[in-house]
Amino acid sequence: MSIVFEAKDIVKTYKNDELEVDVLKGINLNITKGDFVSIRGSSGVGKSTFLNILGALDKATSGTVKIDGVLLDNYYKNDSIHLYRREKIGFVFQSHYLMPDFTVLENVMMPLLILKENKKIAEEKAKEALKDVGLENRIAHFPSQISGGESQRAAAARAIVHTPPIILADEPTGNLDNKNSERFIEIFSKLQEQRNLTILVVTHDLNLADMANKKYKMDDGLLYDF
Amino acid sequence: MLYLPFKIALRYIRGRSGNLFSVNTRLSFAGVFSGTSLLVVVLAIFNGFQDQFKKSLFQFDPHLIIQNESGDRKIKDWKNFVNKAVDKLEDKAAVVEGMIQSPAILRRYNLIDYVFLRAQEFQTDMAGNYILPDHFPEIVNPSKLNYIANEDVCLVGKEMAILFDLRVGDKIELVVPRGQFSLKVGVPPSMRTYKIAGFFKTGYYEHDSRLVILPIERAQNLFNLSSDTVQQIVVRLNDLKDLSWSRDKLYEIFKMPYTIRTIEDEHRNFFAALKLEKTIQITIVFLFIIAAMVGIVVATYNVVRSKRKDIGILKSLGLSNGSILTIFTINGFLTGIFATIFGIMFGIFLSHNLESILLFIEDIINTIGEWYALNYKPGIGFWQKVRLIPKNVYYFDHLPIYYDIEFLRAVGFVSVLLSGIASFIPAWAASRMKPIEIIRGADS
Numbered sequence: 226m227s228i229v230f231e232a233k234d235i236v237k238t239y240k241n242d243e244l245e246v247d248v249l250k251g252i253n254l255n256i257t258k259g260d261f262v263s264i265r266g267s268s269g270v271g272k273s274t275f276l277n278i279l280g281a282l283d284k285a286t287s288g289t290v291k292i293d294g295v296l297l298d299n300y301y302k303n304d305s306i307h308l309y310r311r312e313k314i315g316f317v318f319q320s321h322y323l324m325p326d327f328t329v330l331e332n333v334m335m336p337l338l339i340l341k342e343n344k345k346i347a348e349e350k351a352k353e354a355l356k357d358v359g360l361e362n363r364i365a366h367f368p369s370q371i372s373g374g375e376s377q378r379a380a381a382a383r384a385i386v387h388t389p390p391i392i393l394a395d396e397p398t399g400n401l402d403n404k405n406s407e408r409f410i411e412i413f414s415k416l417q418e419q420r421n422l423t424i425l426v427v428t429h430d431l432n433l434a435d436m437a438n439k440k441y442k443m444d445d446g447l448l449y450d451f
Numbered sequence: 452m453l454y455l456p457f458k459i460a461l462r463y464i465r466g467r468s469g470n471l472f473s474v475n476t477r478l479s480f481a482g483v484f485s486g487t488s489l490l491v492v493v494l495a496i497f498n499g500f501q502d503q504f505k506k507s508l509f510q511f512d513p514h515l516i517i518q519n520e521s522g523d524r525k526i527k528d529w530k531n532f533v534n535k536a537v538d539k540l541e542d543k544a545a546v547v548e549g550m551i552q553s554p555a556i557l558r559r560y561n562l563i564d565y566v567f568l569r570a571q572e573f574q575t576d577m578a579g580n581y582i583l584p585d586h587f588p589e590i591v592n593p594s595k596l597n598y599i600a601n602e603d604v605c606l607v608g609k610e611m612a613i614l615f616d617l618r619v620g621d622k623i624e625l626v627v628p629r630g631q632f633s634l635k636v637g638v639p640p641s642m643r644t645y646k647i648a649g650f651f652k653t654g655y656y657e658h659d660s661r662l663v664i665l666p667i668e669r670a671q672n673l674f675n676l677s678s679d680t681v682q683q684i685v686v687r688l689n690d691l692k693d694l695s696w697s698r699d700k701l702y703e704i705f706k707m708p709y710t711i712r713t714i715e716d717e718h719r720n721f722f723a724a725l726k727l728e729k730t731i732q733i734t735i736v737f738l739f740i741i742a743a744m745v746g747i748v749v750a751t752y753n754v755v756r757s758k759r760k761d762i763g764i765l766k767s768l769g770l771s772n773g774s775i776l777t778i779f780t781i782n783g784f785l786t787g788i789f790a791t792i793f794g795i796m797f798g799i800f801l802s803h804n805l806e807s808i809l810l811f812i813e814d815i816i817n818t819i820g821e822w823y824a825l826n827y828k829p830g831i832g833f834w835q836k837v838r839l840i841p842k843n844v845y846y847f848d849h850l851p852i853y854y855d856i857e858f859l860r861a862v863g864f865v866s867v868l869l870s871g872i873a874s875f876i877p878a879w880a881a882s883r884m885k886p887i888e889i890i891r892g893a894d895s
Contacts, residue, residue, distance in 0.1 A: 277887055280767070282767060282886050282887040282890065283887045307766070307769045307770065307771040307772070308769065309769075310766070310767060310768065310769035311768065311769020311770075312769070314769075316767050316768075318890065322760065322763070322764045322767075322890075323764075324760075324761045324764060324765075325761075326462045326463060326466065326473075326761075327462060335765075335768055336768050336769070338454070338455045338458075339455065339765075339768055339769050339770050339774075340769075344454075383768075
């Protein structure tokens with residue numbers, strides 16, 4: 226199986242005046258296509274920081290990230306980091322982060338429109354993704370008109386709609402109650418199988434973490450098999 | 452591709468479904484709209500006043516006045532000078548003629564007051580009647596007066612008719628100094644009676660209340676001048692832009708002891724006031740520009756602040772800094788364009804109806820004042836009618852409104868341009884935001 230994602234010796238140090246905090250102390254992780262990887266760990270161990278570095282929302286102090294064989298640093302050097310985020314990553318955050326002025330359908334179409342996809346095709350693909358997450362009846366609703374669980378499923382649809390090489394999910398069930406959390410996990414798992422998605426999820430949720438075929442635990446800035 | 456930034460910007464302007472415009476859009480729209488419309492109203496009135504003053508002055512008063520400053524101060528063989536001046540000024544001059552101007556005393560029964568006498572050339576028709584020249588001011592009574600009888604007649608301003616209770620056909624006596632001053636007799640007066648043929652209106656209160664116009668031959672009789680003698684030669688130009696050029700040309704004919712004064716020399720204070728008004732106009736425009744800019748910057752910053760989370764999401768989805776910049780620039784720019792267009796339209800509407808609005812306000816104030824005076828009796832003379840545009844001060848039948856289209860276009864252009872620039876500043880700040888900071892901020 227080909228390696229989709231390769232993180233090598235990732236170090237992240239936060240400097241605040243004279244204080245230096247090493248959040249990540251040299252993390253190595255390889256993800257192959259179709260992997261469902263989960264990282265667990267207590268709050269503040271650096272899970273989200275690691276995810277943000279992989280998603281190019283934050284920069285590592287040192288270390289390299291490769292996706293599809295291309296160094297993330299090259300995107301930074303070419304001032305084209307937006308292309309990396311656009312083409313290579315699908316994000317699901319703890320909060321759904323749907324844009325309140327746009328309908329659910331428009332929110333899901335957004336990554337495709339950013340990729341300059343034809344509007345009709347984007348609409349079709351978005352409708353399909355929303356159908357996959359069980360929101361086909363909610364396409365014309367605004368985020369304020371749907372529940373938290375539905376919003377998070379819409380966010381999942383937005384992350385997968387443009388079929389990126391990897392989906393990064395940061396505590397996707399963190400804001401959901403048990404019932405909605407189970408439903409989300411069920412749908413997420415189905416999506417992964419149906420679409421052969423590559424997923425990296427950081428979570429406290431044991432149910433979600435247990436679904437992964439590769440499970441890790443992060444502690445004191447380092448990653449361990451679990 | 453501007454499709455997506457445009458779509459997002461328009462949505463931010465429109466707001467969520469059910470709203471006509473977002474609150475931020477309404478605020479920035481209101482700022483630019485009110486600024487532009489008020490500016491249009493202020494400028495329309497400023498320009499209207501200026502235009503009215505200029506028209507009343509330039510249409511009637513001579514643009515160049517040539518005088519003899521030596522001896523008896525008369526110009527003899529004036530027609531010869533007129534012909535020379537016409538040749539010299541080519542097609543720049545509309546009228547070159549002889550003129551007599553002098554202060555005079557008006558007497559009617561026991562009423563005596565000062566007036567200003569002006570005598571100019573009137574052509575005569577086949578029957579010998581005087582024909583009113585094209586550049587003569589509007590005759591308000593009798594209307595459609597084209598000619599007057601070839602006798603001792605005069606025309607007076609309509610305000611003078613009110614001041615001295617004059618009617619068409621009334622006779623007035625004019626008294627002027629005649630001849631040279633001598634220690635023995637002082638200045639001998641010359642007196643003559645003239646029939647009022649009509650009332651004119653120049654729109655300039657000083658003229659309309661004090662000026663008496665006579666055919667030049669009649670004035671020559673009054674002043675005891677021969678028919679080839681006048682006091683001045685005056686020139687009216689087709690275009691006032693040629694004023695300096697024409698004066699220089701006339702100096703080639705009229706050397707010392709002749710002097711040439713322009714209309715600007717004659718009304719130096721008036722032109723200084725006009726210049727001051729222009730400066731005020733520019734200051735107002737400048738203040739408006741600053742206010743509009745601050746308004747748009749604040750409004751767009753508000754939009755950026757309220758859309759911080761969206762910016763984080765869009766950036767995490769891969770939207771470029773340039774597109775973020777475009778979204779918020781378009782946002783302010785489009786709001787600016789619409790607000791400017793509607794502001795100008797409303798400003799034009801408002802200034803056209805300003806007089807009725809002012810009269811309405813005047814009525815309300817007067818009704819309240821009269822009601823208060825009637826019911827509470829605070830004392831005699833407590834309440835005097837309010838006139839927001841006192842006619843005796845401004846002397847206009849109506850509130851003069853004039854649009855300088857070029858100026859309106861410039862206001863529109865500057866306003867739209869500034870909307871773009873003003874929205875660019877916060878838009879640029881939005882484009883530099885780091886998505887991780889926004890997302891962390893939103894989570895915390």
